[in-house]
Amino acid sequence: MPVTVKTFATSGEAAATLSSERDARYLGGGTLVMRALNEGDVSISTIVRATDRALTHLDVTSSRITIGAGVTFARVLAERELAFLHPVAGSIGGPAVRNMGTVGGNLFAPTPFGDFTVALLALEATVALQAGYGARDVPVEEFLTGRGRQPGGLVLSVSFQRPSGAEAFRYRKIARIKPKGAAVVTLAAHVASSGGRAVGVRIALGAMAATPVRAKAAERALEGRTLDAASIAAAAAAVTEGTSPVDDSLASAWYRREVVGVHLRRLLAGQQ
Amino acid sequence: MAKTALQFRHNGRDAAIFVDGGVNLLTALRELIGDMTPKFGCGQGGCGACTVLIDGDAHLSCLTLAETVQGRSVETLDGLKDGPNLHPLQRAFMEHFAAQCGYCTPGMLMAAKALLDRNPNPTRENVVDAICGNICRCTGYEPIIAAILDAARGAARRA
Numbered sequence: 205m206p207v208t209v210k211t212f213a214t215s216g217e218a219a220a221t222l223s224s225e226r227d228a229r230y231l232g233g234g235t236l237v238m239r240a241l242n243e244g245d246v247s248i249s250t251i252v253r254a255t256d257r258a259l260t261h262l263d264v265t266s267s268r269i270t271i272g273a274g275v276t277f278a279r280v281l282a283e284r285e286l287a288f289l290h291p292v293a294g295s296i297g298g299p300a301v302r303n304m305g306t307v308g309g310n311l312f313a314p315t316p317f318g319d320f321t322v323a324l325l326a327l328e329a330t331v332a333l334q335a336g337y338g339a340r341d342v343p344v345e346e347f348l349t350g351r352g353r354q355p356g357g358l359v360l361s362v363s364f365q366r367p368s369g370a371e372a373f374r375y376r377k378i379a380r381i382k383p384k385g386a387a388v389v390t391l392a393a394h395v396a397s398s399g400g401r402a403v404g405v406r407i408a409l410g411a412m413a414a415t416p417v418r419a420k421a422a423e424r425a426l427e428g429r430t431l432d433a434a435s436i437a438a439a440a441a442a443v444t445e446g447t448s449p450v451d452d453s454l455a456s457a458w459y460r461r462e463v464v465g466v467h468l469r470r471l472l473a474g475q476q
Numbered sequence: 477m478a479k480t481a482l483q484f485r486h487n488g489r490d491a492a493i494f495v496d497g498g499v500n501l502l503t504a505l506r507e508l509i510g511d512m513t514p515k516f517g518c519g520q521g522g523c524g525a526c527t528v529l530i531d532g533d534a535h536l537s538c539l540t541l542a543e544t545v546q547g548r549s550v551e552t553l554d555g556l557k558d559g560p561n562l563h564p565l566q567r568a569f570m571e572h573f574a575a576q577c578g579y580c581t582p583g584m585l586m587a588a589k590a591l592l593d594r595n596p597n598p599t600r601e602n603v604v605d606a607i608c609g610n611i612c613r614c615t616g617y618e619p620i621i622a623a624i625l626d627a628a629r630g631a632a633r634r635a
Contacts, residue, residue, distance in 0.1 A: 206496040206497045206498055206499075207497045207498035208497050209480070209497045209498065209541070209543060211543075231541060233539075234536075234539040234540055234541060234544075235521050235536075235539050238500055238538070238539040238540065238541060239519065239520050239521060239539060241498055241500070242500065242519035242520070242538060242539075243519065243520070251497070251498060251541065253541075253544075278533070297521070297609055298524060298534075298587070298605075298606075298607070298608045298609015298610065299533075299534050299587065299590065299591075299605070299606055299608075299609060300521075300524060300527055300534040300535050300536045300587070300609050301521055301536065301609055303533045303534055303535055304535055304536065304539060304540070383604065383605060383608050384608040384609060
């Protein structure tokens with residue numbers, strides 16, 4: 205069934221249309237919306253696009269990094285200042301998907317997809333949203349909690365503080381097919397160090413719930429403690445708290461719960 | 477519903493068509509232009525059979541809204557050969573028996589071209605990454621990897 209395509213020069217006009225038309229969907233890289241159309245999703249009657257260059261803007265010069273919603277994973281991989289995110293962007297799809305898929309679109313990817321969003325959760329990113337009435341900043345965790353229930357609007361960008369060092373941000377994606385495959389489980393952790401103690405601990409999990417989620421109990425087990433075998437074991441034991449994984453063709457919920465702690469332990473201990 | 481006029485470069489030639497809203501590039505290429513080389517595999521972005529190059533970068537044509545290629549350059553397998561002469565990648569695929577049923581081949585060749593255009597001396601790891609979004613169900617990955625590496629070496633010899 206043909207749909208109406210509306211292309212706007214500014215993100216404001218696009219956001220206004222998304223706010224006022226319930227059946228309108230924003231087209232980013234196409235990997236979610238075009239797939240839905242190919243599968244005959246009749247709930248989409250209008251596709252909204254914006255050619256606004258602000259949406260592909262990248263600011264990596266300051267300590268607070270801002271990535272426009274329309275920035276592709278290939279572009280993240282080409283940006284030397286974002287080297288700590290290269291393992292994340294590189295774990296998504298093949299080259300064609302990385303040339304198309306965007307950081308903003310990844311916020312809407314259904315489980316087990318959305319690996320970049322797992323990293324954004326661990327980085328405590330902020331999502332800049334534009335709705336018909338104006339722009340506002342929402343913590344990514346709050347954004348994900350309300351995903352699918354929000355009134356229409358447009359994600360403009362995400363921003364987050366650059367991790368203090370190479371050790372402060374860690375990422376691990378477990379897939380059955382290498383180098384490309386959807387996640388059995390995805391883990392991202394932000395662990396800064398202060399006087400030998402772990403501070404600013406944020407652990408995020410993908411494919412462990414309907415959206416990427418923070419593992420708060422595991423974070424509490426580490427915060428303020430020395431990163432050693434005992435504290436890591438405590439975090440690994442607590443990591444499934446609050447998760448609700450599902451059975452799919454990649455893994456059963458039981459398997460995901462069994463292995464996520466093992467992978468968290470390896471991630472925190474710096475093991476392969 | 478009104479159709480949208482669309483103009484782009486198709487394998488170095490001007491193409492002008494009218495598309496319905498929401499039509500993907502794969503459908504436009506196959507049904508409106510008659511270029512049957514990109515294949516429909518999954519429609520989900522999982523198989524890579526529909527891979528084409530847009531402004532030199534690999535894209536999945538089934539997930540590309542046709543009208544987003546307005547004014548851009550689209551390359552498909554159909555543009556790879558030079559008259560009666562096969563492209564070095566095509567020759568290497570033939571020599572290495574890198575095609576069995578052949579359905580994945582157009583996508584494999586375009587993914588390989590995207591790699592070699594950027595990186596004429598790829599490592600095996602580069603090649604594996606370049607085709608990791610392309611599925612071959614005849615399990616021919618080894619001959620495909622060997623063919624791409626061989627095409628790169630051949631091109632390097634001639635350069």
